[in-house]
Amino acid sequence: MGKQHYQITVNGEAKDILAEPRELLIHTLREQLNITGPHVGCETSHCGACTVDIDGRSIKACTVFTAQVAGKEITTVEGLGEPGKLHILQEMFKEHHGLQCGYCTPGMITRAHRLLQEIPNPTEEEVRFGIAGNLCRCTGYQNIVKSILAAAAVMNASQEAAE
Amino acid sequence: MIPARFEYHRPADVASAIALLSEHGDEARVLAGGHSLIPMMKLRMAAVSHLVDLQDIADLSGIRIEGGRVTIGAMTTQHDLIVHDGLAQAAPILREAALQIADPQVRYMGTVGGNVANGDPGNDMPGLMQCLDATLHLVGPDGSREVAARDYYEAAYMTARADDEILTAISFDVNTGGYAYEKQKRKIGDYATAACGALVTMEGGTCTAASIAMTNLADTPIWSEEAGAALVGTACDTAAIDAAVAAATAAIDPTEDNRGPVAFKMHVAGIIIRRAILRAVSRA
């Protein structure tokens, strides 16, 4: 089977992708669309560096074919903030030293984003369990957990202020 | 790690999927969540010429609880199991177990059907289904049939399912007794070193029903009828639990791997089985 057309929406933009059915989503994003925030770390769905959000679910883009996600909405770390303005999670990762080499960071933040949608006010234990699909070799997680808890606090405070 | 070329099919109904499987024989594989199959394809350890993606078949998803019976569509994900409050009432052991499978991302993709169907001895759902005495619903070119989970597994990756059959759903009775799923693993994302599901019903201080099944302790899941029988009719006192653990460990046959040698696994299995029973009894 040769290349096929697949329609996907990435960070709010409709894309027409021409790819072999065996093309992995991570390669479509990185090679075809130049969306290089999601990274390849382990290729066996253990490290989470390739995490993206698909229709409200955190997914490891190294273990899904682009063919499978045709018709779906995909959000990557590039789609979280606004140009020139960091998302609260991005801001808190910077504030609390939640990253070092930066390689796991896009996947980690994308996962944390979904986690806070599901559990807006998590405990430390819930954060640790909720990011256990994302490996980091640099930080020992302590400041990542701190960053996510801080982001939750800021998001909840602004939510309350709005109400 | 790049998979070989294949043709991709996305049928809209079960009949079309079966037709594809019939047409392509053992060159075709169904794709559910893909988190077992795709890594194998990337390592080129699974040769697949035709990939039949089941995601568009609406009737394969969803959880129904009716008339004391729970039916779960094969394409229902682990994540769906965890967040379903009705299921948490009807069969709380499933949420407890699903939370111990893989990691959050994998649970969003990994399906009950995929976990149950392919016969990977490392998967947790097969043992659970045996514990629950679930019925597996298979559909093939000649129509549908039902197979008891306790009869489904023949050897590692060998099951009662024919190549041109699809697992569409599993069903089991609402479970109101005590429950526990105990799993020892090296880390999040690992298969079990030893795992055990236990369901225990107590009435007036006496055990009236018990079911004990184990994961990754043989080349298939192991349901031990004798272990359950050792508890039924007793108060689940120490002697009865000792007998149940002895019966359950007599039924397993673990192999050495990176998690450890056989003697270690046998010993840990005994501990995990005991803990599962004790916790299930405490909840009964």
Added chain:
Amino acid sequence: MTDQTPISREDRVEKLKGVGSQRKRVEDARFTQGKGNYVDDIKMPGMLFGDFVRSPYAHARVVSINTEAALKVPGVLAVLTAADLAPLGLHWMPTLAGDKQMVLADGKVLYQGQEVAFVVATDRYAAADGIEAVEVEYSELPVVVDPFKALLPDAPVLREDLEGKMVGAHGPRKHHNHIFTWEQGDKDATEAVLAGADVVAEEMVYYHRTHPCPLEPCGCVASMDKVNGKLTLYGTFQAPHAIRTVVSLISGIEEHNIRVISPDIGGGFGNKVGAYPGYVCSVVASIVTGKPVKWVEDRMDNLMTTAFARDYWMKGKIAATKEGKITGLWCHVTADHGGFDACADPTKFPAGFFNICTGSYDIPVAYLAVDGVYTNKAPGGVAYRCSFRVTEAAYFIERMVEILAIELGMDAAELRRINFIKADQFPYHSALGWEYDSGDYHTAWDKALAAVDYEGLRKEQAERVEAFKRGETRKLLGIGLTHFTEIVGAGPVKNCDILGLGMFDSCEIRIHPTGSAIARLGTISQGQGHATTFAQILASEIGLPADSITVEEGDTDTAPYGLGTYGSRSTPVAGAATAMAGRKIRAKAQMIAAYLLEVHDNDLEWDVDRFVVKGAPERFKTMKEIAFASYNQAIPGLEPGLEAVSYYDPPNMTYPFGAYICVMEIDVDTGVHEIRQFYALDDCGTRINPMIIEGQVHGGLTEALAIAMGQEIAYDEMGNCKTGTLMDFFVPTAWETPHYTTDHTTTPSPHHPIGAKGVGESPNVGGVPAFSNAVHDAFRAFGLRQSHMPHDHWRIWKIANGLGLHG
């Protein structure tokens, strides 16, 4: 233009964000938005992709390679084999350890995963198809995975290329699979002390094979421009300048025609120091095809072939008086280097700085011998988040001290205390040849013990043992103690070089007219935050805000020559170069200020960000004013502009130290552990950015946790690697990782310009023995002396089982 803003001195210091500031990282805005630029993000027009056919066998002859079918695969352009590289002399390459390594299998393979052929294709999918189509016929040979068996007289010859060559890069070889013997200290005196000692504790301590496993694997993009003859090589290089020199030496391309660029690096931990066949093949493929060629390994390639760490069998004897005063230390190491000797140690140190193995203790006499051995395993032996072989040394001595405590029936904390080098003994000359620069071990130790209520913990532990014996619990409590001394900052050019390149480092600074600056260094960050911290060092030296200073690294065309980032050498060496270059800037600035203020140089004093006339605080020139003046005033006797460069050759290493305590609960029946508390006190001298130090400690401790508790590169008897994916190679998630408590004392280095010592690797060096000692300590009451790492569930279970604790 005069800056007369009347702000307080305190505010001016604050504004600089200099040394000691918890400055937020300048790198993070990019990384958090997915705008990092890692090697696999690099794309060039017409770029091809190369990947390897690898050996499934650990030891085999390559009988034939048939590339015909592969060349017919759509998208495949070329398949390189050793036969193609041989005419160029590139089928072998030199290693950093003075050995040579096959680039592509030359007649035989020596380990599973070894590179056999290089397939070049239009993209990685076509390359993967091509690899599958290459037909290689192997004839299997006997495999040796045990270094002791490798030295038996009838062991198979692994390195046929070395047959008959009985002198290697590090002296005589005594067997066909022997690489070197390295001896330090006084053998006779040590043996005499052992013979006459009250007590001698003897033990074999194994530090297993593991792997740095950065989250980003190794890779490169090579682009040979045939028009202008220039080679550009992007890659995951911890030492870009050294790579440029190596590439020049082996390719014959003149060094000025090679530009090596390390883009953002997704973690290194030692894995990205050496040169790999992928780099050479990419360069050759780019020359052959005239197009840029990318090679990026996958995780299995990474774990199975590029730069493992450790694999040291350390036999030790430690002598002491009845009262517990250590009188001598003897050590013999059998070092498994795999199929080629590809360590990245300084040339004169084939076992790195393992001779720091006397640790934090005042040991009068010691002897050390290390034998390097070839086996059918992957090459490497790199410093995984530690200075060269220092974590092995720290683990060795911290285990030996614990074992001596058992032998003496003493408390292990007290035994350490009576043997520590005392504060007034620094600079301290160790029995194995080092000069420790500074330390105050007793203060750190007492602070650590008090912080965890050590006496209370021992009491609880004793009660737990009694409860266990009574059958009331199945959990034991372990208290893991460690006091480590690191040796980092290689190093003085007089004794430290790699491939003849002295291990200095460098910094070049340019001050712009409006008072901002760029600093370029020979190092390269892999997550350590150099762009943040080096600007802080400079801010304090030159009085310009760190936020106005750009730090640039990694491009050999623009950065001054340096030996790169590993062995915690960036702060001790490049950090010092930065301070020294800053001081050159300040010296010239002082002359400019004197001219502007019409006073003599000596009438000025430095005050945070300005030169002030002594006794007349209202008369001053800020650095910003001086910078502008340097570009717009003709000052007699001074060249225009404000620039400086410093090549810093450190007079000595630095010796960070620390006291770590781990409290661990162990389930005797399942081998499952839980870390209840971990306290880490680090003394890294002057603290440049406390926030970054704390982050480095958390990360290093987690790598130590992994190594001690489960992470290993394991082989079966056929030489098959059993731990090639992250399913089996243990990298802890947030769930398995405990919360850490960090603390510090500050004992500056007397010879470093700002007193800093380096910290990134201390937590790995100290963490591994702390975790391991906790496991051992839990079973001390039941008679355990030594059990090898990693302490995964089954090995802990095995300890309990061996001690009869399963009834």
